[in-house]
Amino acid sequence: MNPKRILPLTLIAAAVLSACSSMPVNNSLLDEARRDYGEAQASPGVATLAAGELRQAGTSLDAANGAFAKGEEKARIDHLAYVAKQQVAIARETAAQKEAELAVASAGRERDAVRLEARTKEARLAQADAANAQRQSEAAMRSADASQRNAEASRLSAQDARMRAAAEGQAARNAMIDAQVARQQSLDAEGRAQQLEAQLRDLEAKKTERGLVITLGDVLFDTNQSQLRSGGVRSVRKLADFFSQYPQRTVMIEGFTDSVGGDSANQQLSERRADSVRTALVGMGVGSERITWRGYGEAYPIAGNDTPAGRQLNRRVEMVVSDESGRAIAPR
């Protein structure tokens, strides 16, 4: 055979053969789909969070692979590969969506926890504040308590009048009258306070830590006797008047002597003198429950016992008057 005729024949045969088999060596779209699917399968997020979608993509890929193996037409293989590739992408997006949703949920839980913690902290602070305020208000109440009751009462009624005036508006005049009354009361209270001061001045009372102390000197008693002289009786009467005006107050009567004489004699004398003052006060109408008394003998001298003048000062009876609260005076 002529070799010149062989070549075209071979070419024709090759062309016919290739047309017949029509089996391509590879398909780029199918390769892409296979690669994407492999990657998605290897990704733990996609495999667990989008297992269903990935399985669907796998089924489509099997169909594409089957069509390719059977040598079906390229358009059909491309179509099946395209569907598989898009389904892999769907699986990947599904996994991303679920991951983000899980992140949202966990951030939400964390936010709730943080808020709860903050609220607990705030509540604790508020409690501490409240306790602080309570302490402050208690302190304020104590100090208010300590101030004069009369003054407080008048101040309160003045305040009351002011509040009424503000609330009622048209009753302003009434409120003014009330205020005047309150002012008058305040003046009255002031007047009473002045009166008290004058009386105490009269009695030569001294303000001490224990209370008001009124001292009845030796000259008001007969020598070595417990009987009050008339001058002493006058002083005791003033005190009795004072007690009748201030029924809340109580008194502690304390007797003292100088250092001359025996201890027991001095002790007895101091007790008798204190008791004699107590008896006089009771006789003038002061309730005995308001009076306590004690003798101290030669203890607690207020002057030196080495001079007659000093000894005279030491021979005395002291009356310690309580404040308005009527709290009993503690013994020395």
Next chain:
Amino acid sequence: MNTTLRPPNPRTLLAIAAASLAVAGCASVPAPTEQMAVSKSAIANAASAGGGEYASIEMRSAQDKMDRANAALAKEDFESARWLAEEAQVDARLAEKKAQSAKARKAALVMNEDLRVLREEINRKSP
């Protein structure tokens, strides 16, 4: 009248067989009515999920393939119509998923930012 049937010419038989084969080839692919409806609703779902905003390429592709599927259906090219509709369906489904995952990621970002701000605020308030 001659009523005897003559056996047909072998050539005629061959022609009939070829014709019936061609017709069967056409008829073996029914109209993809159901697939068309499924794809159409997938596109509608993707659009309402925000596919146009978050996955415009997939959305356009899905719409384009649906248009071509309708054209193929009109020409009674049922196989092309089915393939195009199937591709439109996966495109639309991908667009929908992309929109949903983008929204979820955005929500996660916002949430984490909120959390950070809240923490900062609390730390500032309580030394």
